[in-house]
Amino acid sequence: MGVEAYMGVAGMLFVLGIVCIISRRNILYVLMGIEMILNAANINFVACNRFGNGGVEGRMFAIFVIILAAAEAAVALAIVLNVFHLFQSVRPSDADMLRD
Amino acid sequence: MSILHQQRAFYGLLTLALLWSLGYGLVSHGAEGLAFAFFSSFTIAGALMCIWERSVVRSAFSLMATFMGVAGLFLLLGSDFLAMAQILIYVGGILALILFGVMLTPPDLEERSLARIAGAMVFVIGGSGLVWKHVTDATESLAVVPAEELAEMTSQDISVGMAFLHPEQYVVAFELAAFLLTVALVAAVYIARRRTADFEPEEAA
Numbered sequence: 001m002g003v004e005a006y007m008g009v010a011g012m013l014f015v016l017g018i019v020c021i022i023s024r025r026n027i028l029y030v031l032m033g034i035e036m037i038l039n040a041a042n043i044n045f046v047a048c049n050r051f052g053n054g055g056v057e058g059r060m061f062a063i064f065v066i067i068l069a070a071a072e073a074a075v076a077l078a079i080v081l082n083v084f085h086l087f088q089s090v091r092p093s094d095a096d097m098l099r100d
Numbered sequence: 101m102s103i104l105h106q107q108r109a110f111y112g113l114l115t116l117a118l119l120w121s122l123g124y125g126l127v128s129h130g131a132e133g134l135a136f137a138f139f140s141s142f143t144i145a146g147a148l149m150c151i152w153e154r155s156v157v158r159s160a161f162s163l164m165a166t167f168m169g170v171a172g173l174f175l176l177l178g179s180d181f182l183a184m185a186q187i188l189i190y191v192g193g194i195l196a197l198i199l200f201g202v203m204l205t206p207p208d209l210e211e212r213s214l215a216r217i218a219g220a221m222v223f224v225i226g227g228s229g230l231v232w233k234h235v236t237d238a239t240e241s242l243a244v245v246p247a248e249e250l251a252e253m254t255s256q257d258i259s260v261g262m263a264f265l266h267p268e269q270y271v272v273a274f275e276l277a278a279f280l281l282t283v284a285l286v287a288a289v290y291i292a293r294r295r296t297a298d299f300e301p302e303e304a305a
Contacts, residue, residue: 009140016147023220049175071284078292
């Protein structure tokens with residue numbers, strides 16, 4: 001399997017992540033879509049590292065992406081809980097307090 | 101069409117696509133192609149089910165298939181450390197966090213709309229088709245080692261660990277990541293905590 005196969009899977013996962021973000025009206029689906037997109041980027045990093053010059057740079061980038069994803073998920077969940085507490089809703093379009 | 105028929109049609113088509121990709125991988129690339137087809141179809145099928153399912157719990161659990169599939173792809177690429185980190189952090193950590201979010205918010209089974217999903221698919225796939233030519237032009241100039249001339253796969257955890265702590269490589273980023281994780285977790289607890297006012301009885305206020 002060449003690098004194109006892995007890049008194809010990463011591209012499909014990226015597209016599905018974007019679709020998940022823009023087609024569902026629930027903040028939790030937005031978070032799941034973001035995780036899919038970060039995973040797609042990770043596949044690309046590791047595949048390019050494997051088929052590249054043999055260093056570890058791609059793997060290190062992927063590890064840092066995973067670390068950032070963990071931090072992001074924790075903070076995003078706290079924000080979701082707070083938004084639900086304030087607006088009694090998990091739809092992103094309902095959090096429009098600044099509009100009035 | 102009732103919901104049951106929709107579910108049957110979707111999962112039937114998904115199973116057919118999975119079997120086809122497994123057979124195609126086995127015929128075209130042998131055992132490695134079979135493993136690649138297995139893990140990549142896990143990844144894509146998990147993402148599709150996440151978009152399709154109406155209940156957030158089912159979506160979250162189908163995301164587990166995606167994460168496991170990505171971990172398998174990492175293994176196929178020779179990154180054993182990353183595969184283990186993927187399972188530990190994504191399946192064990194992030195997915196559990198998302199499930200906590202699911203449990204603390206009310207279910208909303210009427211929210212999914214197939215028209216929106218189809219529209220988003222058309223929009224995103226059409227948009228990526230517009231940039232496809234630029235992408236293929238850019239990948240032609242990549243310096244890629246062909247699959248036949250690749251070095252033998254060996255365990256990478258020692259070189260990854262050395263790179264993390266080597267003074268001339270990633271030690272600053274490593275310490276910054278540790279600091280960032282501490283700050284993010286403390287901030288998450290601070291944001292999500294219950295205020296003491298929530299616990300005070302009404303007449304005391």
